[in-house]
Amino acid sequence: MSYSLSFSKAVLVVIFISDKIRQGQYEFLSTKSISEILNIPKPTLVKILQNLSIVGIIETKEGKQGGIRLMKKPSQITILDVLNAMETGKPLFQTSFNIMAEGKRPNNAQKSISNLLDNAEKQMKNILNQKTINEVLIEMDN
Secondary structure, eight states, rough: OOHHHHHHHHHHHHHHHHHHHHHHOOOOOOOOHHHHHHTOHHHHHHHHHHHHHHHEEEEEETTTOOOEEEEEEEGBBHHHHHHHHHSSSSSSOOOOOOOOOOOOHHHHHHHHHHHHHHHHHHHHHHHHHTBBBHHHHHTTTO
16 A cells, blocks of 8 residues: 555644644644644654645644644545645555566456556545544544
């Protein structure tokens, strides 16, 4: 599989920030506190925050009163949105087979496997698109 651990960490970051808002903490959250509480190394967190910022999920502000906060409501952010922010254009499965066998049967086998894996990725993305950050926050209370 090709997706990085940063995707899972990015989901945790968005949930953490969203939960703080739900608790009435609307000020910017510091990178340092997020890094420490979620146990994400600061360089990794900075890269995650850059990717989330590029797609408009969060905004960042530098300075003493700076930090991170959400740009969208948790009900407007899907898990797929976070995946797309972190794994822009990367396929889940590598399907460029470099086999030495040639001919109709090996070509058909490669095509069949590529189609299967592409379909599996599409189904996974459909599922991730159905779950919002807000729904995760609700499930946290159950």
